[in-house]
Amino acid sequence: MFMDIAPRSYKGPRLFKKKGLILVFTGTGKGKTTAAFGTVLRALGQGMRVAIVQFIKGGWVSSEMKALQKFKNQVEVHIIGEGFTWDTQDFVRERRIAQKGWDLCVKLLKKRKHDLYVFDEVLYALQYQFLKQGDVIRGVRLKSPESHVILTGRGASPGIVKIADVVTEMRVLKHPFSKGILAQPGIDF
Ligand code: ATP
Numbered sequence: 391m392f393m394d395i396a397p398r399s400y401k402g403p404r405l406f407k408k409k410g411l412i413l414v415f416t417g418t419g420k421g422k423t424t425a426a427f428g429t430v431l432r433a434l435g436q437g438m439r440v441a442i443v444q445f446i447k448g449g450w451v452s453s454e455m456k457a458l459q460k461f462k463n464q465v466e467v468h469i470i471g472e473g474f475t476w477d478t479q480d481f482v483r484e485r486r487i488a489q490k491g492w493d494l495c496v497k498l499l500k501k502r503k504h505d506l507y508v509f510d511e512v513l514y515a516l517q518y519q520f521l522k523q524g525d526v527i528r529g530v531r532l533k534s535p536e537s538h539v540i541l542t543g544r545g546a547s548p549g550i551v552k553i554a555d556v557v558t559e560m561r562v563l564k565h566p567f568s569k570g571i572l573a574q575p576g577i578d579f
């Protein structure tokens with residue numbers, strides 16, 4: 391429904407002009423983090439304030455972060471566990487780092503200073519049981535009614551899907567990695 395004001399004849403569900411949303415980008419295909427950052431770009435264009443916490447798996451600090459330096463007055467970026475690889479050999483350490491990351495997300499949500507929050511790869515941390523689903527659900531509920539939260543990562547759990555307003559599953563039809571083509575600058579990082 392793309393209407394600002396419903397016509398008199400409108401008989402559908404109640405319309406909300408302003409509503410903070412919970413968005414989930416999940417699945418095995420490429421595009422989850424890309425979709426989150428695309429939304430960040432829109433929010434910045436709207437003059438909104440954005441907080442990003444990235445629970446990274448790989449070792450590189452992404453170029454999105456460098457580009458966002460140009461919006462320093464609107465955006466706050468935190469990278470959790472930089473340079474470490476979710477090495478499940480050391481479950482206790484990984485869990486401690488992920489937990490610290492989630493504590494930061496909760497702190498940001500409680501402050502209510504931002505209009506959009508992106509918790510990138512947080513669902514990955516949940517899938518690996520570094521975080522508890524109940525803690526994440528309780529934390530997300532602390533957001534102000536007007537603010538939006540984006541959660542990304544493979545394998546969104548049923549409880550997360552339940553609390554979300556938008557759930558999009560990226561499904562691989564093709565990925566160049568299957569032809570041996572490695573991650574490309576500007577496309578993958
Ligand atoms: P992107 O950051 O490109 O939006 P993503 O967030 O959906 O990707 P992640 O699971 O976070 O995907 O993985 C990030 C990296 O892995 C990216 O370099 C991406 O191209 C690559 N990747 C994503 N999906 C696949 C896949 N199905 N096969 C191989 N590599 C993938």
Ligand code: MG
Pocket residue numbers: 422423424511542543
């Ligand atoms: Mg990603």
